[in-house]
Amino acid sequence: MAILGPNGSGKTTLVRMILGLLSPAAGRLEVFGRTPRRGDPGIGYVPQRSTFDPELSIRGRDFVRLGVDGHRWGVRLLGGADAAAAVDASIDAVDAHAYADQPLGRLSGGEQQRLLLAEALVGNPRLLLMDEPLSYLDVRNQGTIVQLISDVARRRNLTVLLIAHDVNPLLRHIDQVVYVAAGRVAIGTPDEIITSERLSEIYSTPVEVVRDSRGRVFVVGLEEETSHPHA
């Protein structure tokens, strides 16, 4: 499921509410049938970020390990074998073994994104929240990461809620779209939501959705931006 919408429409706020980091100003929000709380092991999270500091000298493997027990007090003295196995399995799932022992700061954006995903997956969550995982990647890396997320979600029977700026790399993989704009929200399949009528309604201004020969969608007619991939 993709969360779409222009900058400042509240996509990240929605994710932070699901994580229990913010509470809604009005109304109620339930995750797994209860009020969200911080540190829910059922949720894996990949925060919005550009890249790690290049000087960050910590192994990818140690970073993924923080997803297992980074929130616990004290140091671990015994019984790390289970955790190490879980870390290994998670690194396997994102195919990151080749560089899991290198410093995180030295890796490419795509490699860092995979390790962030491994960290989010290591606790076997039911829900994966990703805040703009594609924004700082080139087109080729966007494609491989989307494919990876899609495979993992299918294999682990995982719900993925992903914020995106451009819906095109996701179109073939998503079941539902949440469109947030101008204080309004629309939910449905991509074909239902990303249409000229629905988006014009959400934005309360005439908007046109154009599809090209390869099935890519473009939203036209928003403010001064004449044409940009989606919105």
Next chain:
Amino acid sequence: MLLNIANPTPSWNPLDDLAMLFHYDFMVHAFEAGTVVAIVAGSIGYFVVLRGSSFAAHALSHIGFAGAAGAVVIGLSPVVGLLAFTLGSGTAIGALGNRLRGRDMTIGIVLAWTLGLGVLFISLYRGYATEAYALLFGEILGISADDVLVTLIAGAITISALVIVYRPLLFSSVDEDLASAKGVPVTALSVIFMAILAVAVTEAVQVVGVLLIFALIVTPAAIAIRFTCRPPRAIAIGVGLALLFTWLGLSIAYFSPHPVSFFITSLAFFTYLGVRLSEPVRRALI
């Protein structure tokens, strides 16, 4: 000073040299306190470097100087003022958060003001020069047996606190957002970390003084992360280097008329320089 009077010269027999080193109580105390401080500074230094808080660590020591000078003016032990000021400013800096933009600017502004205060306090206390000098540049050769005990207790407290917060502190140092979403109390940790750092800085000041604190807290850790990206190893290397600099610095200073702080800081600096310069060579070899 004692050193000049005794005027020891090194022989070619290392055992004789060691016996000479530990002949005087003040040297034994210096080694004891130096060892404790090196272990504490080396361990906390890793987190200082990882969190990018080296300016905060530096500022803490300078702010502490004003506190120490103020304590002497009102007739208290300088360590009391040092600890009070570093703890107060440390927790305030911690509350500002780790990733806040402009944090260094805020610290710099407060730092400049407290240094001004320090100058005022020194001028208020006539005949204060020696004590001020000791605070600024360290006074490890003047440490008493009681001081060693206090250092040991403070060291045990800082190390225990670090062990308790180790994993969540590591997590929030690497990615505050992620740690916070996992339920780690990142702001509280930031405050706790700065409080631990304040105690560590207060201890380290005895050895190297406020102006030279970088040499024991930041430099060993900065060298360590160039060799390994595994946190426990980086901490171990940092502690090892801090111990090496302190022990070697003390030993060299014993046989020379120059101050200990100079040798410790020089050892740290030239080791860092050597490691940085040899990096292309080492990379080519691997």
